[in-house]
Amino acid sequence: MSQPLIFPDRFLWGAATAAHQVEGDNATSDWWEWETDPSPKAPMAEPSGAACDHLNRYKEDIALLAKLGLNTYRFSVEWARIEPRQGEFDPKALQHYVDMADTCLDHGVTPIITLQHFTLPAWVTRAGAWTNPSLPAWFRRYTTRVMEHMQSRAPYICTINEPGNMITRGYLGTFPTPPFVRNLDAFDAAAAGVNAAHRNAREVIRELAPGVKVGMAHALQDWHANSGGVPTLEWARELHEDRFFAETAEDDFLGVQTYTRLDVKAPRSLGHVSAALLRSRRLTQSLVLPYLRRQAAAAVPVEGAPDDGIRRTLMGYRWAPEAVEATIRRVARLFPGKEVVITEHGVATGDDADRVEYLRAGLRVVHRLIGDGLPVTGYVHWSLLDNFEWWDGYRPTYGLVAVDRTTQERTVKPSAHWYGDVARTNRVPA
Template identity: 30%
Template sequence: MVKLTLRDVLMALLTRPAVVAIAIAATMTALPAASHAAAPLPPGFLWGVASSGFQSEGSPDGIPASNWTVPRAGQTPIGTSVDFRNRYRSDIALAAGLGVKVYRIGVEWARVQPAPTRFDQHEWAYYDDMIGAIVAAGMRPMITIDHWVYPQWMMRAGGWTNPASVRLWLAYAQRVVHRFAKFRPMWVTFNEPIMNIAQQLMRGELSPAAAPVVADRMVQVHQQIYRVIHRAQPGAMVTSNSAYMPAGAEPVIDVALTDRFMRHADFVGVDTYYGFTLSNPLAAAGAVRDGLAGLPVSAESIYYALRHNARRYPGRPIYIVESGMPTAGGGPRADGYRRGDQLADLIYWVQRARADGIPVIGYNYWSLTDNYEWGSYTPRFGLYTVNVLADRTLRRIPTDAVAVYRRITARNGVGSNYRPTRAPAACSIVEAAASCLDPVR
């Protein structure tokens, strides 16, 4: 039954091409609200920024051969991306200048293992230096082992449908753990497993019939590497972050996949971006024009995502591993929402959640800079914008949210007098009926 449910959910998201973008993003967040003061956060609250390997590294000298190296029809090639591979020291300095204490990065499997029998020591040394630089700058690494991208040699051998994938993935992951445990990082084993599988289905790398088997194998290796991490790093904090799915989809995804990952997790990792409400049922139509950047956002939606997870996994700390807002090409959003205003509004609702007893312990903004958003440079999520296609210097230009985030980290929140710039939606469907019938007060 669980396997059938997983397949049904994935295909409901992916078998209608005209609705794919809307369905996926509407699988993340929305909500209703109240106007109480934002309570102070605890002194140890973790402020951070997030990125991934493939999306930001690029390489003028050639990109490691992976399943994402050659884009599908209609996708823009990645090129150099924002060249984090060669500019990581200056980007780390930008992150440190925000006052954050956590920097999420990813290790790129195709980069460190370009062939089945060969690991690249030069690339391992790059990660040694990069992660060491994060620590030296006073931040804690949050390392993602698997962020959707796989070596071409692995995919040519059948990818996750090949039973050998379990052994191959674990051999890579164990090397990552044993090499970097000395830095005392937080760990993310798989980034958004349900969306990982959904991407493979959309790209034709996986058949619907094989999806349940792939899910089983991912859960299996997650459980095994969880134990490896705790042997190498006693007291480690390990999770697999999930993309919050609104409008009633989340409980189904929980049963089908997320619950299985959470059996071996020290905290709940949540990603939340978009909002969808019954009061504005046509808002998602903006995606037809602006793609991800046209989807509706509502800052209070983060409260409902947190509340759902607190109820689902009682007593477990919750960390917002990714949260932010896209714009199209760096221009203003059609709804007029500014990045800095939305960020402050998000943090208000995080503080409200904490005041209501939800054990949220940290927040990562996605992302430090604009990067490659899975086939396009149009959606811009960065605190620092980078015009990859038009600016060869790849200059990092601060958005209005940079100053806002600095104030937030310095004050450990938005302050008790802050009120959101946008009123909560009349009837959000982030928690489906629950967010309309039991709105935050």
């Protein structure tokens, strides 16, 4: 008879949200400008609007998380609210996020705070966003204001969420997102800007809040390729992941976010051709990026999984809850002994029984990783609420808690109770 899986004492059991996806009316952000543009630069299912009104309902939402049995809440502070215009800081916004952290602590919940989760103040994006040489200094100034108020309330700070996703989408066109640039030189500048901003933020946090752990939350894929696909895999992984590991050796922890596996297949005979193509910046710029631009222009919000015989989520992702094992083992090889927190893991599904299945399968491999001696200290489910999923709008449902789009009423799903029992008992039932 199989036995329950016991997790270490003081393991972090959490759920996550991001400000723009749940707060509502984030009107000074670059995403809001796109969402409300009468002639948008790319298709979007719907605007974020009032989202989940978490800006006003955070106390009840955090209380609900704690009541379920979770001990950790990862949320982001919104730069666009804190500094809506360059050099002008809103004291009420700063105090709001301090109050969120204090609400967590009042309920015995550990806050994990993310400083930047995809959105930027509109003024930053108009000024060139991550390619502007002043961006790292602006991010330092912003981080300083946040940490002067937040101090040591949150034991973990994620400076930047999924830099690989954000920069490849915004500067190479893998998906349509601000700032809608399609240029390798701009990508290189933006990636360097992200790493410099992260480094600046880390320095500020260590100065103002000694003992607080600092890291990035990385979107990592479980990559698989046949011989013909290896050059493309290596090119894509370097741009999407490895480029943003530049500072990780100096970080206190590494956030891992894995939702699926990606298969890169091509005829063996094309392997050398694609390798030569991708080694040439000129050919990549003239051939690969226009292809990505056409794909982005043709993109439509997710309408469900294709009928290809592969089990998929509402995002169209291959069903692969175990993929997080491969990504964590990879970063453990790259950064031996580095603390790992699974800062996101979850599934978009309309069938809540699928969510329990996904959670169970994912936690099974997490338990195996810990048993093999890897320093995984926490698991944070995405997400707490059914929220705004960027260009796909509100259709993909990731939440442990449903949100009525008209009344904002919260309804706890059975998966939330299952996961809460896991967190409360520190064990996954057999």
